[in-house]
Amino acid sequence: MPILPKIVGKNIALKMIASTENREILNSVPLDAHVVEGFGDLTSDFHQSPALSINNSNAMSIAGSNGVYGNAVPIQPLKAPSSGDTSNVILKWDKLKYEVKTKAGKNIDTRVILNEITGQVCAGETIAIIGSSGAGKTTLLNALSSRIVGGSLSGQVLFHGRQRNPGTYKRLTAYVQQDDIMHAMLTVNETLSYASRLRLPNSQYTQEEKSERVASIIKKLRLEGIRNSQIGNAKTRGVSGGERKRVSIGAELLTDPHLLFLDEPTSGLDSNSSQLVVELIKQVTRERQIGAMMTIHQPSARIFNTFDKVILLSQGCIVYFGPTATAIDYFAGIGYQCPMHENPADYFIDLMTLDFRTKEALADSRSRVAGLAQNFIEYRSKHKQADNMPGLHAGEKSELTSVSDAPLVEASPRNSWIFEYKTLVHRDSINLMRNMTFLLSQGVQSLVTALIVGFMFFYLKHDAISVQNRLGVLYIIVLNATFPVVMPSLQTFVQERDIMLRERASAVYRVTTFYVAKATSFIPIALITGIIFILGVYFISHLVFDTGKFFIALGIFACLNIVSVAFMLLIGCSVENIDIAFVIGPAILTLQLLFGGLLANPSTITPVLRWLRWINPVYYAYAALIRNEFTGMTFECDSGEQCYENGEQVVATYSMDHFSIWANALFLLLIAAVYFVSGYAMLRWKIKPKYIWI
Numbered sequence: 001m002p003i004l005p006k007i008v009g010k011n012i013a014l015k016m017i018a019s020t021e022n023r024e025i026l027n028s029v030p031l032d033a034h035v036v037e038g039f040g041d042l043t044s045d046f047h048q049s050p051a052l053s054i055n056n057s058n059a060m061s062i063a064g065s066n067g068v069y070g071n072a073v074p075i076q077p078l079k080a081p082s083s084g085d086t087s088n089v090i091l092k093w094d095k096l097k098y099e100v101k102t103k104a105g106k107n108i109d110t111r112v113i114l115n116e117i118t119g120q121v122c123a124g125e126t127i128a129i130i131g132s133s134g135a136g137k138t139t140l141l142n143a144l145s146s147r148i149v150g151g152s153l154s155g156q157v158l159f160h161g162r163q164r165n166p167g168t169y170k171r172l173t174a175y176v177q178q179d180d181i182m183h184a185m186l187t188v189n190e191t192l193s194y195a196s197r198l199r200l201p202n203s204q205y206t207q208e209e210k211s212e213r214v215a216s217i218i219k220k221l222r223l224e225g226i227r228n229s230q231i232g233n234a235k236t237r238g239v240s241g242g243e244r245k246r247v248s249i250g251a252e253l254l255t256d257p258h259l260l261f262l263d264e265p266t267s268g269l270d271s272n273s274s275q276l277v278v279e280l281i282k283q284v285t286r287e288r289q290i291g292a293m294m295t296i297h298q299p300s301a302r303i304f305n306t307f308d309k310v311i312l313l314s315q316g317c318i319v320y321f322g323p324t325a326t327a328i329d330y331f332a333g334i335g336y337q338c339p340m341h342e343n344p345a346d347y348f349i350d351l352m353t354l355d356f357r358t359k360e361a362l363a364d365s366r367s368r369v370a371g372l373a374q375n376f377i378e379y380r381s382k383h384k385q386a387d388n389m390p391g392l393h394a395g396e397k398s399e400l401t402s403v404s405d406a407p408l409v410e411a412s413p414r415n416s417w418i419f420e421y422k423t424l425v426h427r428d429s430i431n432l433m434r435n436m437t438f439l440l441s442q443g444v445q446s447l448v449t450a451l452i453v454g455f456m457f458f459y460l461k462h463d464a465i466s467v468q469n470r471l472g473v474l475y476i477i478v479l480n481a482t483f484p485v486v487m488p489s490l491q492t493f494v495q496e497r498d499i500m501l502r503e504r505a506s507a508v509y510r511v512t513t514f515y516v517a518k519a520t521s522f523i524p525i526a527l528i529t530g531i532i533f534i535l536g537v538y539f540i541s542h543l544v545f546d547t548g549k550f551f552i553a554l555g556i557f558a559c560l561n562i563v564s565v566a567f568m569l570l571i572g573c574s575v576e577n578i579d580i581a582f583v584i585g586p587a588i589l590t591l592q593l594l595f596g597g598l599l600a601n602p603s604t605i606t607p608v609l610r611w612l613r614w615i616n617p618v619y620y621a622y623a624a625l626i627r628n629e630f631t632g633m634t635f636e637c638d639s640g641e642q643c644y645e646n647g648e649q650v651v652a653t654y655s656m657d658h659f660s661i662w663a664n665a666l667f668l669l670l671i672a673a674v675y676f677v678s679g680y681a682m683l684r685w686k687i688k689p690k691y692i693w694i
């Protein structure tokens with residue numbers, strides 16, 4: 001019996017095995033533990049890896065990393081992968097059909113995006129959904145993870161043998177989005193720690209246990225070296241794309257999901273990082289006996305062979321679903337032999353892609369794709385029993401039946417509102433404190449504007465001319481509590497809202513806690529920067545020096561700042577993206593300033609628009625500040641000069657005498673309350689589940 005040498009290094013070993021000579025040697029040897037013993041770690045890799053599958057007759061299929069990808073010896077019949085225990089099905093779907101209405105000229109057509117897709121994922125399996133662009137990969141992933149919006153979805157999906165429960169499914173599964181939207185200023189460790197605090201219930205985990213879990217995820221995902229590095233974003237350099245992706249996956253794995261869905265986890269990564277990400281997912285999936293499904297674009301041969309199973313999709317139809325190791329044999333069996341040195345994934349994608357170059361090429365590729373789909377239907381109906389899979393005949397009703405005595409899988413309880421709130425405020429404050437661009441822009445802007453405005457209206461006198469200047473400086477104070485508060489915060493808020501929408505999709509925390517926490521973190525910043533501004537302007541320009549009046553002015557200014565934060569939240573919660581926010585926000589603020597009372601006397605504005613002042617916070621704030629400043633003031637008029645004798649005359653002339661200072665302040669707070677509540681309602685509406693459940 002030939003003896004195989006002990007070889008260190010997987011590639012060399014694969015090359016050795018792949019060589020004709022060694023293939024012959026191996027084929028002649030009954031393969032058992034003794035023969036492969038000499039390979040040490042390598043053998044366990046082989047047993048786990050579909051790159052090398054061995055059937056009962058010792059025939060081998062090799063699809064390794066050394067450039068030899070085609071099948072070596074045909075294997076018949078196809079076998080289920082060793083990794084997935086088919087008795088332990090986590091998710092099963094049958095005849096999933098997704099259609100959307102499309103407009104073609106005046107006609108409305110129905111387009112089938114997914115055409116009666118059937119399959120299942122078992123504990124310990126990592127499945128890749130592969131296909132050309134537009135094949136329906138993301139749609140399938142979304143249908144299975146319950147993230148389909150619009151269109152019509154039919155078929156059946158069972159989770160642990162039962163109908164999926166909208167209340168718990170999202171918390172029992174995890175979805176890693178293609179874009180890793182995370183707080184840029186937090187470190188890797190902080191990101192995972194906050195995720196653990198928010199996602200793991202206090203009733204089941206102590207803080208120490210949560211920290212241990214974070215440490216173990218960091219170790220498992222090989223993030224120890226960067227645990228204290230900031231995540232970063234386009235503006236601030238942070239961790240690499242691959243590390244970022246691993247952090248995203250880590251955050252999702254904290255809760256022990258039963259199923260992990262990943263949308264293009266390797267997009268934008270180099271081949272080594274992609275390989276690492278996929279291998280880690282596979283490792284975790286095996287260790288925890290969970291299921292993982294991911295969409296992937298043009299995987300390298302090594303990555304392709306890492307998956308336990310693949311779903312090859314073309315034009316919404318399954319062209320192959322089964323063990324990765326036997327895909328080559330399956331295609332060879334139907335007349336498509338993958339060339340020896342070609343990446344099987346590339347070869348399959350080429351087969352499944354429509355060729356739009358010429359009419360003939362399109363017709364040929366269409367009929368090839370239709371043939372591939374039909375072949376697979378026939379193949380599967382033959383092997384239906386062996387694969388423990390529901391039927392595939394088009395038009396038949398789903399064969400899945402929900403098993404009422406299947407154990408009911410409960411999601412973990414939530415943490416208390418106050419705990420969520422405190423954690424979010426803590427996370428926000430750290431994030432904000434490290435957002436120097438935002439803080440500096442707010443602080444420097446306040447200080448510089450205070451100095452410029454203060455010296456522009458330096459030391460106002462009590463003469464007739466000072467009336468105009470006082471009206472001007474008060475208006476600038478009002479203005480400073482609008483644009484400078486709303487615009488920078490709006491950008492930050494919309495970014496954070498998007499993080500919230502992602503976290504909410506996994507039901508991480510309540511909407512109210514997010515919303516109240518956001519208000520709590522933005523209001524102090526607005527107030528502190530506002531105080532810096534008003535202190536400078538008030539004393540340099542020498543507005544009325546009276547302690548009571550100063551604090552009233554400060555109070556009014558603070559109220560308007562709160563209104564502006566509430567307005568920012570309302571706009572931020574209502575718009576689709578920051579570009580729209582940057583159009584709508586300034587447009588409304590400009591209108592408020594136009595009708596604020598300085599540029600046009602409110603009593604002279606056409607009645608059609610005059611009412612606008614009653615819903616205008618700028619008007620109430622300006623009116624209150626004018627009353628506060630001018631009441632009780634007298635002016636030194638030169639003889640013959642037309643001038644106001646006292647402040648009351650100014651207040652009346654500018655039609656600011658409708659309400660007392662306190663009433664104006666009350667109206668401001670009322671408007672703030674309306675904005676806050678409306679913002680919350682908009683947010684709730686935005687995140688209201690619109691997903692289709694089947």
Ligand SMILES: Nc1ncnc2c1ncn2[C@@H]1O[C@H](COP(=O)(O)OP(=O)(O)OP(=O)(O)O)[C@@H](O)[C@H]1O
Binds near residue numbers: 100
């Ligand atoms: N709601 C919808 N309305 C109209 N068309 C849709 C809708 N959802 C998906 N589609 C279309 O269905 C096809 C499949 O979309 P899907 O995003 O699943 O493709 P994909 O395989 O993930 O492609 P890619 O790899 O390019 O992301 C695309 O042509 C897409 O435009």
